[in-house]
Amino acid sequence: xxxxxxxxxxxxxxxxxxxxxxxxxxxxxxxxxxxxxxxxxxxxxxxxxxxxxxxxxxxxxxxxxxxxxxxxxxxxxxxxxxxxxxxxxxxxxxxxxxxxxxxxxxxxxxxxxxxxxxxxxxxxxxxxxxxxxxxxxxxxxxxxxxxxxxxxxxxxxxxxxxxxxxxxxxxxxxxxxxxxxxxxxxxxxxxxxxxxxxxxxxxxxxxxxxxxxxxxxxxxxxxxxxxxxxxxxxxxxxxxxxxxxxxxxxxxxx
Numbered sequence: 144x145x146x147x148x149x150x151x152x153x154x155x156x157x158x159x160x161x162x163x164x165x166x167x168x169x170x171x172x173x174x175x176x177x178x179x180x181x182x183x184x185x186x187x188x189x190x191x192x193x194x195x196x197x198x199x200x201x202x203x204x205x206x207x208x209x210x211x212x213x214x215x216x217x218x219x220x221x222x223x224x225x226x227x228x229x230x231x232x233x234x235x236x237x238x239x240x241x242x243x244x245x246x247x248x249x250x251x252x253x254x255x256x257x258x259x260x261x262x263x264x265x266x267x268x269x270x271x272x273x274x275x276x277x278x279x280x281x282x283x284x285x286x287x288x289x290x291x292x293x294x295x296x297x298x299x300x301x302x303x304x305x306x307x308x309x310x311x312x313x314x315x316x317x318x319x320x321x322x323x324x325x326x327x328x329x330x331x332x333x334x335x336x337x338x339x340x341x342x343x344x345x346x347x348x349x350x351x352x353x354x355x356x357x358x359x360x361x362x363x364x365x366x367x368x369x370x371x372x373x374x375x376x377x378x379x380x381x382x383x384x385x386x387x388x389x390x391x392x393x394x395x396x397x
Contacts, residue, residue, distance in 0.1 A: 147267035148323035149274075152260045155215060155322070156275040158314050159252050160282030162222050165307050166229060166245070168290040172300045173229065173238075183235055187242050194246030195253070202254045210325025211259035218252040219315030227308035230301035262327040 174184050206214055225245040232238055256275075264271045286307075293303050 147271075148259075148263035148321075148327075149267055149271050151318055151321040151323070152256070152263040152271065153275050153278045154314075154318050155219070155252075155256045155259065157278040157282045158219060158311055158318065159222075159249070159256060160279035161286050161307070162226055162311055163249055164283040164286035165290065165304065166226060168287050169229075169300060169303065172294070176230075176300050177235055177238055179235060187235075187239055190239055191242045191246035191249075194243045195250030198247040198250035199254045202251045205251075206255055206258050206328060208329070210327070210329035211255040211262065212319075212322045212325040212327075214251060214255040215259060215322060216315075216319040218248050218255065219319060220312060221248050222252060223308040223311035223315065226311070227305045230299075230304040258328055259322065263323060266323070266327065 170184070173179070179187070202214070222245070225241055225248060228241045229238065229245070232241055257272075260272055260275045289307075290303070
C-alpha cells in the first residue's frame with residue numbers, strides 16, 4: 144500500500160482512458176462490421192452518453208456509502224469485459240445493450256476515480272488531479288497509436304478489442320489492492336461526493352470536446368466543428384481509414 148495513493152489513482156485514470164479511447168478510435172470499424180447506418184450509430188452514441196450521465200448522477204450515494212475503492216475494483220474488471228463484448232455480439236440490438244451498460248460503467252468509473260483522486264490529493268497535501276487527467280490523455284494517445292498500427296496491419300475488431308481487454312483486466316486486478324482504503328471517502332456524505340461527480344462529468348465532457356476539435360482540425364477535409372462522434376460519420380463520405388481517425392484522435396493532446 145502506498146502512502147498517499149497518488150500513483151494508483153493516476154493509474155486508474157490511465158486504464159479508464161485506455162479503455163474508452165480504444166472503443167472511440169474503433170467506432171468507424173464498428174460501424175462497418177455491424178453494418179450500421181448513420182442514424183443507428185448516432186442512436187448508439189446517444190445511448191452510451193445518456194447511460195454514462197445517468198450513472199454519474201447516481202454513483203455519489205454509492206461512493207458515500209461504500210467508498211470509491213470497492214466501486215473501482217469492480218468497475219475496472221467489468222469495463223474490459225464489456226469492451227471485448229463490443230466486438231463479439233451479434234446485431235445492432237445486442238451492440239446497443241452492451242454499449243448502454245458500457246456507458247453506465249464508464250460513468251460510474253469516471254465519477255468514482257475522481258472522488259478517489261480528490262481523497263488521494265487531500266492525503267498527499269498537494270495537487271495531483273492535473274497529473275491524473277494527464278495520464279488519461281497519454282492513454283488516449285497510446286490507444287490511438289496502437290489502433291492505427293493494428294488497423295493498418297489488418298487486425299480485426301474482435302481480436303483487437305479482446306487483446307486490449309485482457310491486458311486491461313490484468314491491470315485492473317493488479318491495481319485494485321493498491322488503491323486507498325474505502326474509509327478515505329466512505330463517510331463524507333452524498334453532497335460532497337456529488338460535487339466530485341459534477342467535476343467528473345465536466346472533465347469528461349471537456350476531454351471529449353477537445354478530442355473532437357483536435358481530431359477535426361487535423362483533417363484537411365474538416366471545415367466545421369462537429370460533436371465528438373462526428374468523424375465516424377464523415378468517414379463514409381471522405382473515405383477516412385480507421386488508422387487516420389485514430390491518429391486524428393491522438394492529436395487531442397498536442
